Amino acid sequence: MTNQPTTSPVSGKSRTWFWLVTPLLLSLAGTGIYFHNGEAAPEQKAEKGSKGRRFFQEDDAPAVVAVETARSGDFPVYLNALGTVTALKTVTVKPRVDGELVKVHFSEGQLVKAGDLLAEIDPRPFQVQLQQVQGQLQRDQALLKNAELDQSRYQTLLEQDSIAAQQTVTQESVVKQYRGSVEMDQALVDNAKLQLNYAKLTAPISGRVGLRQVDQGNIVRAGDANGLVVITQLQPISVVFTLPEDRLPEVAKRYRQGQDIGIEAYDRSGKTKLAAGKLIALDNQIDPATGTIKLKAEFDNREQTLFANQFVNVRMHLETLRGVTQIPAAALQHDGQGPFVYVVDGENVAHLRRIEPGPGNDEKIAVPNALAAGEALIVNGSDRVKDGAKVDVAERDGQTVAAQPNANPPDSEAGKRRRRG
Numbered sequence: 001m002t003n004q005p006t007t008s009p010v011s012g013k014s015r016t017w018f019w020l021v022t023p024l025l026l027s028l029a030g031t032g033i034y035f036h037n038g039e040a041a042p043e044q045k046a047e048k049g050s051k052g053r054r055f056f057q058e059d060d061a062p063a064v065v066a067v068e069t070a071r072s073g074d075f076p077v078y079l080n081a082l083g084t085v086t087a088l089k090t091v092t093v094k095p096r097v098d099g100e101l102v103k104v105h106f107s108e109g110q111l112v113k114a115g116d117l118l119a120e121i122d123p124r125p126f127q128v129q130l131q132q133v134q135g136q137l138q139r140d141q142a143l144l145k146n147a148e149l150d151q152s153r154y155q156t157l158l159e160q161d162s163i164a165a166q167q168t169v170t171q172e173s174v175v176k177q178y179r180g181s182v183e184m185d186q187a188l189v190d191n192a193k194l195q196l197n198y199a200k201l202t203a204p205i206s207g208r209v210g211l212r213q214v215d216q217g218n219i220v221r222a223g224d225a226n227g228l229v230v231i232t233q234l235q236p237i238s239v240v241f242t243l244p245e246d247r248l249p250e251v252a253k254r255y256r257q258g259q260d261i262g263i264e265a266y267d268r269s270g271k272t273k274l275a276a277g278k279l280i281a282l283d284n285q286i287d288p289a290t291g292t293i294k295l296k297a298e299f300d301n302r303e304q305t306l307f308a309n310q311f312v313n314v315r316m317h318l319e320t321l322r323g324v325t326q327i328p329a330a331a332l333q334h335d336g337q338g339p340f341v342y343v344v345d346g347e348n349v350a351h352l353r354r355i356e357p358g359p360g361n362d363e364k365i366a367v368p369n370a371l372a373a374g375e376a377l378i379v380n381g382s383d384r385v386k387d388g389a390k391v392d393v394a395e396r397d398g399q400t401v402a403a404q405p406n407a408n409p410p411d412s413e414a415g416k417r418r419r420r421g
Contacts, residue, residue: 068398087207101119101217117202134189213228341378347390
């Protein structure tokens with residue numbers, strides 16, 4: 001008889017409790033570690049709190065700013081506008097007679113002078129027509145001469161009372177008739193010569209020819225819409241631009257006084273100067289839809305940098321202010337009361353000063369009053385500046401300024417920004 005192993009009821013229960021209790025103990029152990037770690041770093045919380053307190057205290061630190069010095073000198077006043085290059089003359093060369101285009105004497109894009117031969121139409125039909133009317137003229141001239149001789153003889157015979165007076169009067173009428181025929185024939189000869197001249201197409205103006213519209217060998221007609229080629233005058237050339245009506249009085253005043261008003265043309269980006277000219281005309285009315293007026297400037301265009309219908313940026317030199325105080329455009333600020341600047345004195349204290357700015361450009365602004373040359377103006381960092389507050393000048397006229405000893409705590413935000421600068 002084989003002995004079978006038996007399992008104790010107690011040992012079975014122990015294993016059951018082991019598998020039930022073990023996960024619970026592991027969970028409690030993890031929770032204890034979590035709470036232990038959360039409370040184990042009071043110094044970290046204290047450090048975070050101290051950082052927050054330092055940041056709060058740094059609001060009282062002087063604002064770090066950059067300043068530039070106001071200067072005195074001549075300030076040119078410019079008015080900016082958008083313009084379009086317009087040729088003074090543009091001519092479409094069209095044939096004035098019908099015929100075959102037998103020769104083309106120009107190249108596309110070539111510069112030509114007035115009177116230069118451009119093309120030829122077959123002249124033979126017009127030469128034949130000229131010969132025909134010239135023969136008719138010679139015939140009528142001979143008839144006229146014979147009639148005049150007869151009239152002279154009749155007049156002599158009339159004086160001798162050898163013929164009737166009526167015959168003499170009739171002969172005078174015949175002479176007048178032949179004279180009329182001769183004049184008509186002469187007109188026909190002149191017209192035939194003109195048609196023959198029209199067979200040669202010449203340049204009516206000086207300029208640059210465009211692309212050829214008709215090739216050699218084609219039949220051209222006087223009624224062709226496109227013509228043979230377009231000639232555009234490039235020297236001189238004009239630019240038409242507009243200005244707001246508010247600027248018209250000062251421009252018109254100088255124009256009526258006969259002063260030369262300089263005009264400069266720049267490319268589309270406004271960086272490259274293309275040509276320089278002068279104002280030559282003002283329009284006679286203001287456009288009510290836009291509130292602007294048209295002006296025209298003329299350029300000699302010696303470098304041929306301007307082309308018809310080209311878009312350009314226009315700068316009009318209106319006047320030059322002599323010995324005026326100039327400030328950086330970045331220094332000017334505005335609030336509800338108007339424009340102002342922050343002036344920094346020798347003690348690095350910022351003072352708000354109200355000004356009335358004059359003409360300006362992208363970099364400088366003229367200030368006729370309220371500022372003197374040599375005063376330092378805040379151009380950067382003014383968002384944290386208050387009137388009468390001390391500031392930390394980190395940069396002056398583009399040059400970095402060394403930090404003053406103990407001016408800012410080493411760990412302050414201002415000190416960090418100074419070290420980064």
